[in-house]
Amino acid sequence: MNKILNPVVVALAATALLLLSLTAQADSPPPHIRVSGQAEASLAPDMATLQLTVMREAATARDALDQNSAAMAEVVAAMRAAGIAEKDLQTRDFSIQPRYTYPKPRNEHPPQLVGYTVRNSLQVKVRDLGKLGSLLDESVTLGVNEGGSVQFGNEDPSAALADARTRAVEDAIAKARTMAEAAGVKLGRVLVLSDQMHVPMPQHYRLERAMAADAVAGAVPVMAGENSYRVVVQVSYAIEQ
Numbered sequence: 001m002n003k004i005l006n007p008v009v010v011a012l013a014a015t016a017l018l019l020l021s022l023t024a025q026a027d028s029p030p031p032h033i034r035v036s037g038q039a040e041a042s043l044a045p046d047m048a049t050l051q052l053t054v055m056r057e058a059a060t061a062r063d064a065l066d067q068n069s070a071a072m073a074e075v076v077a078a079m080r081a082a083g084i085a086e087k088d089l090q091t092r093d094f095s096i097q098p099r100y101t102y103p104k105p106r107n108e109h110p111p112q113l114v115g116y117t118v119r120n121s122l123q124v125k126v127r128d129l130g131k132l133g134s135l136l137d138e139s140v141t142l143g144v145n146e147g148g149s150v151q152f153g154n155e156d157p158s159a160a161l162a163d164a165r166t167r168a169v170e171d172a173i174a175k176a177r178t179m180a181e182a183a184g185v186k187l188g189r190v191l192v193l194s195d196q197m198h199v200p201m202p203q204h205y206r207l208e209r210a211m212a213a214d215a216v217a218g219a220v221p222v223m224a225g226e227n228s229y230r231v232v233v234q235v236s237y238a239i240e241q
Contacts, residue, residue: 031239032191033179037172038232041160045152045224048132050124051092052139055146061096061116068118071143078138079124088125095119119146127155133219152224164231165195172235180239188238198230 054071058064079089097117103109126132132150154160180187 032236034236035172035175037168039164039167040230041164042226042228048126049151051149052144053121053146055119057117059115064116064118072120074142090123092123093121133222136220168231168233186240188240192236195233
């Protein structure tokens, strides 16, 4: 015997099927073309950031700290005398660590305390690059003896980045048009547009080079070169149906 379906049940089932169909269509992205474009902007640096570290070792923490503080005080005074503003001087790291020796075999003898190491690191922003070489040379003379680097930068690269971003978008548009023409389709509206900036890698100058040339008179030779800022954009175009 055939059963007569309730009209309400039939209507509900049809509505559910329609909603499932619409949901599936919504989850499926429309036909599109995705491209990337990129451009670079090169700028001569107008500032540099130094990392200067003073390390001292002594039998006691007090002696190591006193020796370190005396050397760092001279370094800071030299930076101020060279015209470095207070806002451009910042302590970035400070530590006091015990030093041990480990008699062999280790499992038979405990570690022996032999002294202490004190490290004090100063970050210096140099806005007059003409002073950079002499500041490096003087910092080593005054007691900077570990680590250290120079990172060249630009105070405000926004104008160059805006130009690179414009050219990156133009590059992406040209690629999308070429692909659409080759495929025999037409570009529709922009679905997605995003960008990513790649900042320059730090150019490091190790202080060991300055220390090795300590006997050579004159400022440390430092070449600033150029910073390259790269902008990459991602663009998705709908394909006209």
